Amino acid sequence: MTLRTDGRGVSLPSLDSTFSDDEVTMVLTRCGLLVDRAETLARLYAHHRDWTVVEEKWIEERFDERSTRGSSKGIYRALSSRFKTAGSELPSIVQLPSVLDRCETVRDKAQVLYFYLLEDDPLVRYTVHRYVDRLQESGVDGLGFEQETIERLxxxxxxxxxxxxxxxxxxxxxxxxxxxSVLRDIGVLDTQQTLQGQIPNLGSTPLLVASGYSWEIHGDDWLSQPTGWLYLFQPDQYWDALAERVSDDPNWEASGIHGELRLQPVDDTYGWAEPWEGEV
Incomplete structure (x- = not known):
């Protein structure tokens, strides 16, 4: 069986002229993925199930180790906004700690948390769409993250x-x-000095999340435009291998219609992640 598209011509829609001035912020100037702190915040919410209580705990107990209450509140607002914005396309916040527990590396965790940033930050999503288009048109050479290129976009x-x-x-x-900084965390950039991007390796758990995200958006047709894979800068020549990895996972099932591969979750998209219960 084969994928229903070879990927040529697949692109993400333009997000230009889509968002209002009120929706666009520059929060990324002070708060990247912050993997450890985001994971702690997710565990706090999964434990208390109440954002008011979580905020009080976060500020009073200084979970982010910030020196002032003001800076601590700023980080809380940025990270909690990403979690509050997330819809059914992603694992719920009570499931997220279980998802992160399945991750084998910090990079895996970053690749999962990256989706919550994308859902919350229109400017990041716009820029990623532009870079995915560049990747599809020019290959990895299109992943140049020089400041001049970013500012032009x-x-x-x-x-x-x-x-x-x-x-x-x-x-x-x-x-x-x-x-x-975000791109370094997810494996697109190697070091602080690196400006030329690369195709990141995807761990098993980020691959499941990226595939589930695509399924939730596109349903049965998701393999014709695997948005989650594209967001993680996976060009079309990687899709067959990614599809094979997903089909080997017991939480997904493969079928074929007229020789074309279909993949879908066996049960709920993120049913493999139990609601987390534990102490923080």
């Missing part, structure tokens, strides 16, 4: 009313640094 962003993106140069520079 941002300059081409428009709000839904047609007005242009307009932030101070110092702010866009810090935003670019924040984006590169």
């Amino acid at each position: 941002l300059s081409e962003f428009h709000y839904e009313d047609g007005s242009e993106f307009d932030y101070a140069e110092s702010t866009t520079r810090r935003w670019g640094e924040g984006l590169r």
